[in-house]
Amino acid sequence: MASREFSITQDVLDRMQPENERFGTVMVSLIRHLHDFIRDVQLTEEEWMAAIQFLTKTGQITTDKRQEFILLSDTLGVSILVDAINHRLPEGATEQTVLGPYYWEGAPRLPMGSDIAKGIKGEPCFFSGQVTSLNGSPIEGVELDVWSGDGEGNYDMQLGSDEMLCRATFTTGNDGKYWFRSIKPFYYPVPDDGPVGDMLRAMGRHPNRPGHTHFIVRAPGHKTIVTHLFPSDSPYLDSDTVFGVKEGLIVDFVRHEPGVAPTGEKVDVPFYTCEYHFQLAPLEAVKA
Secondary structure: OOOHHHHHHHHHHHOOOOOOHHHHHHHHHHHHHHHHHHHHHOOOHHHHHHHHHHHHHHHHHOEOOEOHHHHHHHHOOHHHHHHHHHOOOOOOOOOOOOOOOOOOOOOOEOOOOOEOOOOOOOOEEEEEEEEEEOOOOEOOOOEEEEEOOOOOOOOOOOOOOOOOOOEEEEEOOOOOEEEEEEEOOOOEEOOOOOHHHHHHHHOOOOOEEOOOEEEEEEOOOEOOEEEEEEEOOOOOOOOOOOOOOOHHHEEOOEEEOOEEOOOOOEEOOOEEEEEOOEEEOEHHHOOO
């Protein structure tokens, strides 16, 4: 008779009668891998209780403005792995990356060219570019949902604001071009005052993300992408704590002395420009 240490796995699997086939597939694999992991590391009772307490604290600290479980997923590389599996894009398409914990649905719809960072700390930056299909043809009616932290890396949610700051939604014309004013994004630490922060410290890892501006780009007949643009001079590009950096998303933010901006307005302080062209995959070109 097999030792209980080894027979328990099959006993658990034998009791399953899932109504949903996919749920059954996932749970069988989860149970097998979890049991194998426990046997592999010879998990102690004290370690298992510590794991339970860790997950309990992760749930307790989570609120409608702080999702510690997403942060846990991000910092373990799970979010980017799930993303890679579920968003296999053809060559040439702009790369996808993680959504991040600070997305706030319903950003105000503003006219193209608006300043979305009024009253926000940071160095002015003028973003521009074009959204095209893979064949290079411009896409009309593209919706760009844009957001970032301020020039010190703080998002509106972290500042306790009930008002959306440094967020907007723009819609392109028939030429697919976009332009708006914001700030050059600054690097920042993810929240590390909770259980995920304790985990990172125990692993000998820092909590920092390189500076980035978020985009969700939606277009008729094309695959929606969730992505970032990273300044090429930002710290932590090679050690992003959520593993979200991809080479094709690193962009030169060009510094300019005070003067006339691309929009024609006069800027009294140094400012930056960031030009980036998004290429979207037609739905029929996306692999299942």
